[in-house]
Amino acid sequence: MSTTTRRPPPMIGQVLRERRGHHGWTLADVAEKTGISKSTLSKIENDLISPSYQTIIQLCAGLDIEIGDLLSPNPVGDEAKQLMGRRSVSRQHEGLVMEDDNYRYVYLCTDIAHKRIVPMVIDVTADSLNRVEGLWTHVGEEYLYVLKGSITLYTSLYEDTVLETGDSVYFDSTMGHAYIAAGDAPAQLLVMCSSATPNLAQTLREMLKQRLTAKID
Structure with a gap:
């Protein structure tokens, strides 16, 4: 029986680095947009630290993206077909x-x-x-x-x-x-x-x- 090995999703650092490169932003640009220091952003991009929930919220608010956009990039091909049964819970109007x-x-x-x-x-x-x-x-x-x-x-x-x-x-x-x-x-x-x-x-x-x-x- 053949099995298909699924590629693991990219780390937040990789996604952030790719988005920054796509827009031509420097670390200083992202720092100004999000209020997160350049040193912290650099550590996130190089997977030296895992961002806290508050840091993720700051990234999303400053870069005008949703949490899902940061945690999972645009699906393509077979990955897009496998998007089923999605669910999200927001408590007390949190968002x-x-x-x-x-x-x-x-x-x-x-x-x-x-x-x-x-x-x-x-x-x-x-x-x-x-x-x-x-x-x-x-x-x-x-x-x-x-x-x-x-x-x-x-x-x-x-x-x-x-x-x-x-x-x-x-x-x-x-x-x-x-x-x-x-x-x-x-x-x-x-x-x-x-x-x-x-x-x-x-x-x-x-x-x-x-x-x-x-x-x-």
């Missing part, structure tokens, strides 16, 4: 955080890469459309469920709609849209974005980061 004065996004289940559904919990403090500089669009479709409070959902093709706790909506994300807190207190939403677009989560994070950076500038 990758991006925020500004208007929204706090928590990306859930980030240890699985290349998801076609991207779940998020979003805290909404914006109380007017002017504060968020109008409507935004992105690829795919979106499901929104109000966990706490109430929001006004603005879209480019429909009348403004108030959604209370327990209400939900499914819509085309390529349509201009925005959600604003409708009550006196902030609102909290469960949002799930879906698309066949590769690396959807990274695409969404990059768009969000650009929007947050534009406000700062």
Whole structure:
């Protein structure tokens, strides 16, 4: 009986080194992006130390990648066919955080890469459309469920709609849209974005980061 020897997955150091080389980043560049010292990054790349969970979170946040992207690179060929039975658990809304004065996004289940559904919990403090500089669009479709409070959902093709706790909506994300807190207190939403677009989560994070950076500038 013949057996197939599976190649072991690359170490985090190798994956980090390859990603850094792909983008042309120096160790100093990655240190600036992540807040991790050059010496620590060098030790990680050379497999001299194993990064802690907090260090992995810093790497993912600074480099705009998911934990799964760092722990397992893009599957190809037979490896891609063997991706079955994936599972991820997020406890108490734990995940990758991006925020500004208007929204706090928590990306859930980030240890699985290349998801076609991207779940998020979003805290909404914006109380007017002017504060968020109008409507935004992105690829795919979106499901929104109000966990706490109430929001006004603005879209480019429909009348403004108030959604209370327990209400939900499914819509085309390529349509201009925005959600604003409708009550006196902030609102909290469960949002799930879906698309066949590769690396959807990274695409969404990059768009969000650009929007947050534009406000700062």
